[in-house]
Amino acid sequence: MTAMSKSLINRKTATIITILLILAVIFMGITSGEREKVSVIERWIGNVITPIQRAVMTPIHGIQDRVYDIANFAQLNQQNQELEQSLIEKEQELIEARLSESELEELRGLQESLNFVSAADHGEPVSARIISKSHADWFNVFTINAGENHGIVQDGVVLSEKGLVGRVIEVGDNWARVMSISDSNSSVSFKVLRDANVEGIVQGSVTDSLEGYLFDPRMEIEIGDQLVTSGQGIFPEGVLIGEVTEIGKSSEQLLDAVKVEPAVDFQKINRVLVLDMEEDG
């Protein structure tokens, strides 16, 4: 091959690659941000891949469950479970005791599932398992094994037995993608359980902890305060978010910044519950 023909081929290849790279950037622009629906191709690929991911994860979940069981047995599992149950009940009692009477009216019947969310505000809760996670830590996104066919909708609220997990961002036929509240692009408005007048907003960070600030800097917040959702936005009121671990001034030195340890351990979470908050029960 002559040097000239080689150079022509190289130039042609470079042109094709450049076009493909530009197309990739255009695709990024089109598909970034909130989308009402995933494309047919994405849906189709998801429908093919997710059953395989589910099959791969089934034995892993099985092993995880067994290991968990054995570990707990060694540490007096029964006693642990009772204590955990008692703690959840106490926390719930605390929530009910501290919320105002009118709020309690709205939150009647919270005993369903996590005992946090009013049954009248949502459709049938759908339980699901996590079948895959995003490999990179740009986003805290994971895929669950339930989708449109199971009643999952976009912006569905995702909970675990410990508290708030996140929201549904994409829905396929038998799968859905969930953005956790620990993602940098998630934000949740909260109120302090001890004093419902203390409100603010927390956002995900690159670590699994949450960071936020109070709306009113004159309000007081303490380390150890438990935060629950305030009901503004898509998340229902009264769901446990986490516990305050650090308090400081935000970069503007005007607002009280808080660091929050989420109630949910995002590294260990396997099972979730999804609620459609738009459907009237």
Add this chain to the structure above:
Amino acid sequence: MNKIIIIGILTVNIILQTTVLNFVSISSASLNTSLLLIVAISVYLEPKESFLYALYTGLLLDTVTGVFIGLNTFIFLLVAYGISIIQEEMVKESYLTPLVLGMVSIVLYNFLSLFFVYLMGYTVRLAHYFSFNTLIEIAYNSVFMLLIYTLFSKFYNRRIKEVKY
């Protein structure tokens, strides 16, 4: 036949990367085996072939895990193209080759991801990406690169022998 096997390997890899390999992450540093495979493929195969594999892997990974489509496709294509330019000058048998390529590709992947995630209007926290964790991720992936590179070179050499005889 080779093409079907490689497509199969890349597909199975994506499934494993998004499921099982999440459990073998060190700290929060995870393996990007798709990128490492594209690097190995680009070193050994014809440029046009490696571009097609990069395109396929990028699109599939974007669709399966991405919040938006195109990020992995862009990076994989760029990596494949970059390697194709220096392919002839490379000492493929040296252990340094996969180590250096692994490190450079992971750094490039992180840098471009950060850039595009920011460009698309998502929140990024720079401090995290210049942390100790990033070093763990680079080291972890580079060591794994050695393994993938060695396995792929054996696969490639065996196939070449089979074609000859």
